[in-house]
Amino acid sequence: MTVALGEADLPMIRSRRSSAVARGDRRPWTFYALAVVFTLYVAALYGPMICIYILSFQDIRGGLVFPMKGQSLHWFIDLFTQVRTGDVKGSFDRSIKLAALVTVITLVVSLMAGLAFRRRFFGDTVVFYLMIGSLVAPGLVLGLGIGLLFQWIGISPSWYTSALGAQLSWTLPFGVLVMFAVMSRFNSVWEEAARDLGATRWQTIRLVVIPVLAPGLVAVALFGFTLSYDEFARTLQTSGSLNTLPLEIWSMTLNVTSPSLYALGTVTTIVSFVIIGACIGAIIVINKRRGVRATGH
Template sequence: MTDTALFAAAARPRTRAIAPSRGRRPWTFYALATVFVAYVIALYGPMVCIYILSFQDVKGGLVFPMKGLSLHWFIDLFTQARTGDVKGSFSRSIKLAAMVTVITVVVSFISGLAFRRRFWGDTVIFYLMIGSLVVPGLVLGIGTGLLFTALGWEASWYTSALGAQLSWTLPFGVLVMFAVMSRFDQAWEEAARDLGASPWQTIHMVIVPILAPGLVAVGLFGFTLSYDEFSRTLQTAGSLNTLPLEIWSMTLNVTSPALYALGTVTTIVSFLAIGACLAVIFVMQRRRAGSAPAH
């Protein structure tokens, strides 16, 4: 072998095949896998059982084994008066959740703007905003109902229930907004002012578009928390039930899979709302990435 060949052989990168490990996994892997599987079963098992039993035929009952397969109980849910005021309660819950969502987004956004700079009493105001998180929901609902009674106001799903639910959604919205605001670069705001934008134009054309995914997340929190809220609504909804209250009342007098069908429908609505918000956030991020200048 010549000197050139020896030099080339020495300079060639040497790789050593790594033999795949043939040893068994440690016992901790199987122990943790068992705990994880048990957790998933405990988390989703009850919901899956309700979804399956809601698709029984007219002979179906509240327990397994499942009898037949049909959409009978979904049709019965919206046609039979004996199942309760499903349409009305569903409509009220959607309207209430929409109002809560709008107010939560607006107040959380304003709070995020206000708390970017320190001001006198900001710590006290912050703890007052999140203080309702540590109060039991049922106690806060009772207090809200008593307050409306003492003031001579009528308790209803769009007044007292709205106030009680905002005490639950606003702290979450404000905390999420603070996390979003912490990543906001104020140089963009200063650049808009340097270009002659008014304060309203800066908010409308710079701050809101940049923070739009975070605002959608705050809205999602407000909608889902309101749509499923029971304890804070129980003593404040007045004579007309929201959907969670209607489901609770149905457990006292409905002994058919129609109750399971209602649970399935409400879950579908929740997943549709979550999916819609995630889709909006995804589209916003894609547009933002597409409009970003290439370096």
């Protein structure tokens, strides 16, 4: 027999829980052991990053190790004003432009793939495995192959040609997989209702499909941007003579021995968090508007 619990039963449940704690009932030792392991994991994951952020705010006397010497924004200013630290402005500009281009292409192709794979067609399994096959290929090898391919067809490797192709081989599989998950929850009844009301195929996609899939499309765009913005292995062999930001950071580790390198890491992290926060905020706003429309107030 199933007993339904209501709000009136909550005080009784809380009182029983309090009495159990008072009697000395405690969690098993495995809970505390796992808590320690998790704490160590978080410390190992975020500890080095926090150290870099702290050391980037030193003054001109600062070094690469603790103890921290003073507090200032000197190394952030030095990062964007001194040429000796590297082409930070140019590499950042190229990375942002490349990531934006990759995001748009990934978003469009993923949406098209999600719409196409709702129905079976001849060779769909082969097409699917070809799309995700690049995930299992080593990034350096794949990037080298793409660079050689562009040279063979007469296109010089650069950040907007071969590097774009190399990064799309990395972002498209993730975008398609996310879109498949989103499309699995899409109800085709909404499309049928739109067509019954006289909407064309394009109007159905523009006014029904895309608004319903908007949170998932934002997630695909976030994947595309972040994967492109931080990509190193595939870009190393395909960017040509001009570095993207990850490549510039890597080259700076070879000749820069000042906290300006830490400042660069802090700036790139802030940019990543701003993009992630904007995408999460967009999803929240979309869901809130959708809830308002559903309730009517």
